[in-house]
Amino acid sequence: MFSLDLTKQDGRHLTLYSRRAIDPTITAPSPFAEPLNASPHLRWHPLRGEWVTYAAYRQGRTFLPPPEFNPLAVTTDPAYPTEVPAGDWDVAVFDNRFPSLAVPSAEPPVLIVPTAPASGYCEVVVFTQDPQASLGKLPLAHIGLLLQVWGDRTAKLARRGGIAYVLPFENRGAEVGVTLHHPHGQIYAYPVVPPVPARIQQEAQRHYAETGRGVLQDLIGKELREGTRIIYAGSHAVAFVPVCARYPYEVWVAPIEPVESFNHLSAEQRADLARALKTVLLKYDDLWQRPFPYLMAWYQAPTDGKAHPESHLHAEFYPPYRTRDRLKYLAGTEIAAGFFAMDALPEEKARELQQVEIMLE
């Protein structure tokens, strides 16, 4: 993997990644001229025992782009600089211009609850130069590169200090609020382990202390032996509708053996994980012959420098549809109680996805 680190005129970082050498004379465009002046802050929620981040930006845009302007496409007209340059690269990563977490430039306000600087990083990951592509349509080697990029970002962000957890994710589709349809994801680097990963770590540590094995490792073993809900089973990676799915078309993608984070994947594991991921994405899009919206989140070990044998890198997909025409709204019981109610069985939804035939390459 080749990479090139650049800095935009407004001070934001841009890194280009490629399977081929990158022209070192490429420079970083930016739709924004003034330096980013971000000072998000955290407030403590005393009832839930968690932090909430606040970032109120004026929409300080330096020009008004045409409505069809795609800031994630490569810059072709210098009068309308986008976020990424032309050139031979596969994946680009840059600092979000409107981050929820940032290196703070001011003290947090004094309030009636504890506050803190919302230190951290929010990055945008452009999956490909092709605005018409999608993650699932990319070649396996390109998806494998992206898995390496997520690993490189995790390591680089953790190395800057003060980062407890790195979460790569993709929101896909207007149904989950996405307005830019160019294939891209995001990475959040948090100053604390957020509530959901903290809960996952707690349960994994308990299971590991009791059994000496990973909780996801044991579940994957059982899912593979039973087979009913398996979507992909390779020699190193697996994809399945989990027996305890909380969303009708929920799918998990993981290496079969526990791997604590992206950078611990062997080349063989990474290649098979790319096959598992692409399989799921192609089946999703083929199911109803249209782009399938989802939230994809990648869970890995906290970045506290310690060994995490209990952690097991994996992706969870939460699609918003429960049938072709009906959305699953998170309402009373899910949002207010955190208690998920499903009106479909994971076994039925797994069967639907199993029956979709796809060609991997």
Add this chain to the structure above:
Amino acid sequence: MFSLDLTKQDGRHLTLYSRRAIDPTITAPSPFAEPLNASPHLRWHPLRGEWVTYAAYRQGRTFLPPPEFNPLAVTTDPAYPTEVPAGDWDVAVFDNRFPSLAVPSAEPPVLIVPTAPASGYCEVVVFTQDPQASLGKLPLAHIGLLLQVWGDRTAKLARRGGIAYVLPFENRGAEVGVTLHHPHGQIYAYPVVPPVPARIQQEAQRHYAETGRGVLQDLIGKELREGTRIIYAGSHAVAFVPVCARYPYEVWVAPIEPVESFNHLSAEQRADLARALKTVLLKYDDLWQRPFPYLMAWYQAPTDGKAHPESHLHAEFYPPYRTRDRLKYLAGTEIAAGFFAMDALPEEKARELQQVEIMLE
């Protein structure tokens, strides 16, 4: 408060509540003839350490009602029985025909994770006979009666046994997935304390053990002293945008002093809580001169029969809009990490609601 307990032909319970005596000859209609044959089951989610409930119902309707049919309106044509009878009543409560939790009629399946019967109750609460009304438009005495009804349901459901937590809530508006616009809410009675109330209890118990005071009691004291985010301050009840709001127009409504559940409210507290609640609802609807969608959840003490001096009955409103035209989508960081990101300050949103002038009665 007067009440009348009835049973529908399909075996479901219906209770009518009124501020006046109720005609004891009223009978309970039902759009369904066959007994409810519900066997939802729970599956253990080993990564998150929580239960998920599964209820797969065939849509076994006994007749095809006209599209404009409102099952929550009073029955006027015996050929099309609705869920509630005609007669002089204010609030009606009946068992949901498609419950996520129910008295199980079959053993849970044996699976690769622990399973259990999804024991519990799901009730529908019809707030009024008037399909054109809304909770906020009801007279204060009617809202006060509803607070009593929630208390009565909590006590009655807990008394049936096996119930750890009772959560009354309302999903309002198509934006949160509501298809029936007749004013109504729901009550879930859970066999376990669900994750969010469990977390709230844990934090409240910690604070109470450390200080001998309620965590919400202390926050309300500080909110009242500062005043910036207060929407209603009465002698017994308060409404405010909390300093740690996770939704732009989030509002909490509570008695000022800690009261552990609905049935512990004094008449004066209940009357003022109704004023606080009505104030918030009228301001919401007046803000953009249109019905304001929200999820309203009422948190109270677990129903384990123990004293809960750490618990503080209150409602939390989560409205889905962040501006008049833009929804706040829960996406990557909120759903996958449980870490909420706000692009508006609670102080600004409180000011907007403070400036809405309303007439209480």
